[in-house]
Amino acid sequence: MFTEKNLQQIKNHGLSEAKVKHQLEIFKEGIPFANVMEPASADKGIEVFSEKEQQHFATLFETEKDKLDILKFVPASGAATRMFKFLHQFLESYNPKDNIESFLQKEENRNLKIFFESIDNFAFSFLVKDKLEEKYSELENFEQGKRYFLFVQEMLEETGLNFSNTPKGLVPFHTYGENYVTAFGEQLYEAAFYAATNGVANLHFTVSEGHEKKFKKRFDEVKHLVEKKTGVRFNISYSFQKNETDTVAATPENELFLDENGDLLLRPSGHGALLENLNDVDADIIFIKNIDNVVSENYVETIAFQKKVLAGKLISLQKKIFSFIEKLHLENPSEEIIKNVAEFISVDLSIKNTPIFKEDLLKILERPIRICGVVENTGAPGGGPFLVKDKNGNLSYQIVEMSQIDTNNPQQKALVDKATHFNPVDLVCGMRNYKGEKYDLLKFSDPDAGFISHKSYQGKPIKALELPGLWNGAMANWITVFVEVPLITFNPVKTVNDLLNEVHQPK
Structure with a gap:
């Protein structure tokens, strides 16, 4: 199947012949669509907190945070090209x-x-x-x-x-007096309000390799100003999407696509590849949000409060889960403990078909945890929270991207049309187990949740393979809880004119 030149190319890319062959098989066999059973809605898969409950969770986070390792993880490799398409x-x-x-x-x-x-x-x-x-x-x-x-x-x-x-993160977004601030700068400023512990905020940006120097240069330019303004020191790290997460392109007939030099066309496999980057960092709690989802500083305290609410909910849930795990690890847990755990899984985690055996209950509880902020639909495209049935008949609430749903199927399309909320990439993640050990996140991904897209290369049609997305398929086997957050938490800059919205304009 491969020439010697192809094999060398595969090896140089950090891939294996078996892995590329497997990717080609996926093109031939196709990827099954997600089997959506119903959209999540308020109090049916999505928790809606009262003001009192929000305050409780925010206070809990404030009380606990200085005992924890906290990191803010920001995917930031995108160039600004699409932002200026009409220009x-x-x-x-x-x-x-x-x-x-x-x-x-x-x-x-x-x-x-x-x-x-x-x-x-x-x-x-x-x-x-x-x-x-x-x-x-x-x-x-x-x-x-x-x-x-x-x-x-x-x-x-x-x-x-x-x-x-220019990376989208380094385009000037806001002005204060004579200074401009980029999305990167706003991510730093915002982190000081909720992701700082003991006076230090740790942030990790995934960037394109060629852009790392630009981000470092910008940080050097604004470091003194933002540290003086917030009273917080910043510890910044960077990583690149790994070559070995790239996928091979295929022809429309599902054969290997070779370019004009006879080389394989290897392409970045979407944001799902960043699971490797996330797996390489270590913290008790990781906040995840996209680089362009920022606001001007007038609104930051409102945003920070909502982040604290989600993180407080995570801490509260972890305490319960860790307590149950410790009880289940006793030699002979009582029937009452088994019953309480099963009820907790069914009610608090919204997991259906709850098992009744200790080993099965532990399998459900001993997983990374994520609290996902979801906002009411505004007509913006994006992944939404749905109840999904997997190939083994198990039901669970998942973030599902539109590309994973067969919208040509009238029943599935009707369920999509009934969706009330979507996920704006607003995640707070618990990354360690009850012993404080780091989870290997690669074990909790669903390989069937990727998708095949149709692209072109120099005018020729190709098929491209995307890995399971970071916040949908790559986290499909995590404990997942959806919480409604206000629309003000979602302010992406998809086109340059979005910068004219009120939250991006200084008062």
């Missing part, structure tokens, strides 16, 4: 000699109109304008269309600020 299209389609007003009146250019009308409200605006004024002494005399064109060019292209090839 790239502007550079391709607009002739600076044309009338800009007429151009912006077209319905397809609505986002551009919003962008240019609000141009001074972007944190990067003054950086771009300063650069343009250095280059063009007559800038103010240019036609407005030409000025807009040069502004976008200066923003995106390599000869300017090169935002297209």
